[in-house]
Amino acid sequence: MTEPMVEARGVHKSYVGVEVLKGVDLKVERGEVTCLIGPSGSGKSTLLRCINHLEKHDAGELRVDGELVGYEARGDKLYELSDRRICHERSQIGMVFQRFNLFQNLNVLQNITVGPIKVKDVNEEQAKKSARELLARVGLEDKEKNYPTQLSGGQQQRVAIARALAMEPKLMLFDEPTSALDPELVGEVLDVMKDLARSGMTMIVVTHEMGFAKEVADTVYFLDQGVIEESGDPKTVLTSPSSPRLQSFLSKVL
Amino acid sequence: MSTNGDAAVEVVPVRHVGQWFAMGFVALLIAMFVHTLFSKIPSGARSCHLIDGRNQCHAILKWRFGWNLIFHYFTNGGILRGLVVTLELTALAMLVGIVLGVVVAIMRLSHNRLMSGVAWTYTWLFRGTPVYVQLLLWGFIAFLYPTFAIGIPFTHIYLFQFGANSVFIPFNAAVAGLGLNEGAYFSEIVRSGLIAVDEGQTEAAISLGMTRAQTLRSVVLPQAMRVIIPPTGNEVISMLKTTSLVVAVAVVDLLGAVDNIIGQNYQPMPMLLLASIWYLIVSTILSIGQFYLERHFAKGALRTPPLTPIQRIRQDIRGIATKYRTKRGVQKGATT
Numbered sequence: 001m002t003e004p005m006v007e008a009r010g011v012h013k014s015y016v017g018v019e020v021l022k023g024v025d026l027k028v029e030r031g032e033v034t035c036l037i038g039p040s041g042s043g044k045s046t047l048l049r050c051i052n053h054l055e056k057h058d059a060g061e062l063r064v065d066g067e068l069v070g071y072e073a074r075g076d077k078l079y080e081l082s083d084r085r086i087c088h089e090r091s092q093i094g095m096v097f098q099r100f101n102l103f104q105n106l107n108v109l110q111n112i113t114v115g116p117i118k119v120k121d122v123n124e125e126q127a128k129k130s131a132r133e134l135l136a137r138v139g140l141e142d143k144e145k146n147y148p149t150q151l152s153g154g155q156q157q158r159v160a161i162a163r164a165l166a167m168e169p170k171l172m173l174f175d176e177p178t179s180a181l182d183p184e185l186v187g188e189v190l191d192v193m194k195d196l197a198r199s200g201m202t203m204i205v206v207t208h209e210m211g212f213a214k215e216v217a218d219t220v221y222f223l224d225q226g227v228i229e230e231s232g233d234p235k236t237v238l239t240s241p242s243s244p245r246l247q248s249f250l251s252k253v254l
Numbered sequence: 255m256s257t258n259g260d261a262a263v264e265v266v267p268v269r270h271v272g273q274w275f276a277m278g279f280v281a282l283l284i285a286m287f288v289h290t291l292f293s294k295i296p297s298g299a300r301s302c303h304l305i306d307g308r309n310q311c312h313a314i315l316k317w318r319f320g321w322n323l324i325f326h327y328f329t330n331g332g333i334l335r336g337l338v339v340t341l342e343l344t345a346l347a348m349l350v351g352i353v354l355g356v357v358v359a360i361m362r363l364s365h366n367r368l369m370s371g372v373a374w375t376y377t378w379l380f381r382g383t384p385v386y387v388q389l390l391l392w393g394f395i396a397f398l399y400p401t402f403a404i405g406i407p408f409t410h411i412y413l414f415q416f417g418a419n420s421v422f423i424p425f426n427a428a429v430a431g432l433g434l435n436e437g438a439y440f441s442e443i444v445r446s447g448l449i450a451v452d453e454g455q456t457e458a459a460i461s462l463g464m465t466r467a468q469t470l471r472s473v474v475l476p477q478a479m480r481v482i483i484p485p486t487g488n489e490v491i492s493m494l495k496t497t498s499l500v501v502a503v504a505v506v507d508l509l510g511a512v513d514n515i516i517g518q519n520y521q522p523m524p525m526l527l528l529a530s531i532w533y534l535i536v537s538t539i540l541s542i543g544q545f546y547l548e549r550h551f552a553k554g555a556l557r558t559p560p561l562t563p564i565q566r567i568r569q570d571i572r573g574i575a576t577k578y579r580t581k582r583g584v585q586k587g588a589t590t
Contacts, residue, residue, distance in 0.1 A: 052461055054457060054461060083465065083466070084465070087460075087464065087465050088463065090460065090461055090463045092463075094461075095461035097458060099454050101454035101457060103459070103472075103477075104477055114472060115462035115463070115464070118462075118464055119463040119468075163458075163462070164461075164462075
């Protein structure tokens with residue numbers, strides 16, 4: 001039996017006095033798509049950000065690909081990882097943000113190649129070649145010379161996905177990837193994500209798109225007030241929820 | 255242009271009577287000023303000639319603005335040497351200021367208390383005292399620290415030492431004074447630029463696995479430049495003029511050279527105008543450079559970059575040409 005891609009046990013996280021995660025347990029198997037749903041402020045994004053160490057969790061155990069996030073266990077002590085090791089860990093996890101966060105000073109192609117060139121020392125020609133393949137995959141091969149401001153939200157988000165994929169990550173994190181999009185642009189981004197899921201990528205998606213969760217997810221976790229209220233396969237969780245909180249949440253979003 | 259059937263309808267623009275009056279008044283003031291520029295006044299000397307057996311005298315006139323003197327001294331060797339010193343001081347002081355400013359701004363934003371504290375103190379000290387005083391302090395630094403040495407701290411074991419006066423010769427003291435003062439102001443400019451870049455840009459870079467230094471260099475600083483460049487242009491032009499204070503430490507810059515000539519010919523006004531013209535020429539060239547630099551760093555931030563003056567002239571000519579062509583077309587249409 002292979003170990004899971006992501007495993008969280010009792011993860012806690014507080015920001016100045018406010019406890020956002022109050023002991024979260026989660027397991028994501030390789031090649032699985034996991035959706036995190038829940039009301040705003042429930043800790044979904046924080047959990048995602050802890051997984052690639054954009055935030056440091058305070059307590060609990062968080063493992064990605066069998067390795068502790070941000071620490072190394074030697075003997076009975078945990079040693080904080082050096083910045084270089086943390087950068088290396090992050091480079092293997094792709095992240096897609098709600099607000100796209102494409103580099104405004106770089107054009108589409110440069111946005112995609114900058115990671116491989118700077119972080120993985122890929123030579124420029126090779127990086128460009130793979131970037132063009134990725135652009136074709138997200139349907140934007142004719143936009144490589146454009147700057148982010150010249151693209152629609154949906155196009156920007158597809159470039160952001162290509163940018164994350166260029167690092168050849170073993171895990172992709174999506175933080176509400178369609179929440180900042182006009183309704184008619186949501187579909188094009190979800191299509192790219194579905195395609196990615198079919199290709200066998202391990203994905204954790206924070207989303208409000210229940211249709212997407214139902215169609216694509218292998219497991220759905222419902223977070224509320226910093227704890228996992230309910231989890232399981234999407235059909236059970238989303239169509240016949242057992243917890244009253246999830247029932248009331250679903251009645252509001254559907 | 256609206257048309258009524260095939261015939262063109264004439265459009266009568268609104269008349270702005272008040273504007274015409276204001277324009278007339280301003281034009282009059284301009285004409286009066288230009289007149290003084292080219293008027294001549296008695297020089298105080300008289301010239302006399304024997305005409306028809308009588309000695310006839312008349313006052314010798316001279317340019318009120320002393321154009322002949324300005325012209326005569328414009329490319330005088332001393333003036334040009336002074337100009338070069340002014341340019342060198344501006345460039346070197348800005349270089350020191352920019353390097354210091356970037357380092358101090360990054361230190362200021364550091365999470366390390368000592369680093370940000372040192373950066374804050376530096377800015378506080380050098381921004382809080384007049385640059386003139388700072389120049390004098392560097393000029394007289396030997397009173398405080400007669401010698402500098404490299405060795406083991408708090409002992410008298412030196413590998414290497416030199417006298418303060420051999421390093422802080424007037425020119426170097428001037429560069430140090432101007433540059434350190436500039437660094438304090440420039441760090442604030444850089445800091446505002448760094449803060450202006452959206453936090454999401456840093457997060458995206460970090461999530462790709464970039465180090466802090468890589469993030470700063472490839473993502474944050476290039477975007478901060480857009481905010482940093484316009485005030486930097488200001489600072490360079492301001493520095494060009496502030497260098498005239500180096501007379502305090504006996505450096506002969508453009509103003510110093512002008513001062514020397516005034517000492518010989520006792521003509522302060524034309525000589526000061528001469529200096530002003532040189533300062534204007536250089537600052538004009540600098541502003542042109544600033545325009546193109548701003549345009550370069552606007553890349554990606556604006557959908558369409560602003561037109562260069564040459565492009566704007568071309569566009570205007572094209573606009574007039576098409577206007578002329580359509581006008582003829584309309585007339586043709588109306589006559590047939």
